[in-house]
Amino acid sequence: MTYQEKKSIVSVISAILIFVSYCLFMYPRYPGVGVESSEVFHYWGSFVLNLTLFSIVAHIIISIIFNIVFRMTTNEKEPAFADELDKLINLKAFRNSFFVFVVGFLFAMGSLAFYQPLHVMFMILISSGFISDVTGSVTKLYHYRRGV
Amino acid sequence: MGKNLVGNHIRKLRFNHDEMTQQQLADKVGVTRQTIVALEKGNYSPSLELAFRIAHAFNLPLEEVFFYGDHTKQ
Numbered sequence: 687m688t689y690q691e692k693k694s695i696v697s698v699i700s701a702i703l704i705f706v707s708y709c710l711f712m713y714p715r716y717p718g719v720g721v722e723s724s725e726v727f728h729y730w731g732s733f734v735l736n737l738t739l740f741s742i743v744a745h746i747i748i749s750i751i752f753n754i755v756f757r758m759t760t761n762e763k764e765p766a767f768a769d770e771l772d773k774l775i776n777l778k779a780f781r782n783s784f785f786v787f788v789v790g791f792l793f794a795m796g797s798l799a800f801y802q803p804l805h806v807m808f809m810i811l812i813s814s815g816f817i818s819d820v821t822g823s824v825t826k827l828y829h830y831r832r833g834v
Numbered sequence: 835m836g837k838n839l840v841g842n843h844i845r846k847l848r849f850n851h852d853e854m855t856q857q858q859l860a861d862k863v864g865v866t867r868q869t870i871v872a873l874e875k876g877n878y879s880p881s882l883e884l885a886f887r888i889a890h891a892f893n894l895p896l897e898e899v900f901f902y903g904d905h906t907k908q
Contacts, residue, residue, distance in 0.1 A: 689868070769865040832877065
């Protein structure tokens, strides 16, 4: 298995771990029933912002650890640049990821249109962000294994 | 994913050029080893520029490295 394939697998696993652990951390902090709407908006706003920051930092740390482990186990250096195949696969991954997020965004807006509670909209929006991230990594893995 | 119609003799040519490794060829033509692996497996059709660079690396014309369609029918 090549570096890019291993990296895609690590990306999928780390995205799932980061998202699940963050949700488990934030779930008990959800404001209870009868709280002002500004509190609820504050909760969801900080949920998204903190998740973004947390996942960026966690991804960087996991990537550094992965590169160290890869070098130690294979005695190979990771590729220092992205060539034409990498760029093509990245584009396809981005397209699929973007498509999934847009569908999720539309569902989130649809939930508001059908008078669903506010938290449903935020949950769909955040879930679609997570699924689109995973979709991007799975697309990369698929194309690195099966070709373009 | 369907197989690409552009085939190549890269694996054979590497062997004939002092058993050049995939990494050596990749370094010579400026791509990653993953791309050479994908090309040899027939999973990727290179850009025209990369095809010329690979042919150049073997000092051969393009058509002796790459072929279109089923090679056995030629």
